[in-house]
Amino acid sequence: MQLNNSKSRAALDVARGDRRWSLSLGDCRTLLARLPDASIDAIITDPPYGMNYVSWTGQRVKNDGAPFVWWLGEVDRLLKDDGCLFCFTIQQVQEDWRRAISWAGLKIQSQIIWDKCVHGSGDCKRQFGPQHELAWFATKKGYGFPGKRPTTVIRHSRVHAVQRLHPTEKPVDLMKNIVESITEADDVVLDPFAGSGSTGVACVELGRRFIGCELVEEYVNVARTRLRKAKP
Ligand SMILES: C[S@@+](CC[C@H](N)C(=O)[O-])C[C@H]1O[C@@H](n2cnc3c(N)ncnc32)[C@H](O)[C@@H]1O
Structure with missing residues (x-):
């Protein structure tokens, strides 16, 4: 699918500081x-992990047949010298993502565990109830935390299945925790x-600029509605 020029112009306006957020289709x-x-x-992103996810209502995620790493070739070029990447993943494919991020030229600094506080389904007889997802945190050379050092376990309840606007929606409070600990006000x-735009809502609420x-x-459409309602 092609992006038309006006959509990418909005993203350029955000990078220049002429807009607070943009979301391209x-x-x-x-x-x-x-x-x-x-x-x-x-x-800060939650890509298709590559695990053929199917939600309890039968919904799937596009491009989720294999780890969708092809965009990583641009990250070193796009990030400032003191920039960073926070990329969610999951245990089954974490090594593919670690290798791809390193190959893209960033230095993996930490693995983060998102403890969802309640466990999901799976093989109830043989598997521990899955209660966490993972993320890789990687940086370019000049990066440093803007404030207090964050720790590797983040606890936030997941969005309840009946309230979800997207089959793999991340809670805004989780995203605010991440945005606040690794970026500064007005960062892009x-x-x-x-x-569904959870990263963007967290950014708007915390005074960061957002390109999605x-x-x-x-x-x-869901994400734009949420972004328009988000209050700095
Ligand atoms: C794991 S979900 C992200 C969910 C999001 N964190 C939230 O809180 O709602 C991954 C998203 O990537 C989208 N996607 C898949 N391939 C894409 C591509 N090539 N470009 C842009 N988006 C893509 C999917 O449609 C899906 O909505």
Whole structure:
């Protein structure tokens, strides 16, 4: 799917400081290729992990058949010299993501555990109830935490299944915790896989600028509605 020029212009306006947020409909690889070098402070994202996820209502995530790592080739170019990447993943494919992020030229600094406080389903006879997801935190050379050092376990309840606007929606409070601990006010945050827009809402509420992209029109509409309602 092609992004039209006016959509990528909005993203450029955010990078320049003329807008607070933009959300483009389309393939993130097209948007990323149009963003200028060293225009992004942090990439905070929840990509298709590559695990053929199916929700309890039968919904799937696009491009989730194998780890969708192809966008990572642009991250070193897009991030400022003191930039960072926070990328969710899951245990089954964590090594694929670690290798791809390192190959993209960033230094893996930490693995983060998101404790969802309650466990999900799976094989009840043989598997521990899955209660966490993972993330890789990676940086360019000049990065340093803006405030207090965060720790590797983050506890936040997941969004209850009946309240979800997206099959793999991340809670805004979780995203605010991450945005606040790794970025500063007015930083430019990019989420190439915005889904229902939780990263963007967290950014707007915390006074960060936000550039997002999402392939599915239904989610773009949901995310834009949430972003318009978000209060700094
Ligand atoms: C794991 S979900 C993100 C959910 C999001 N964190 C939220 O809180 O709603 C990944 C999203 O990436 C989108 N996606 C898949 N391939 C894409 C691509 N090439 N470009 C942009 N978005 C894509 C999917 O449609 C899906 O909504």
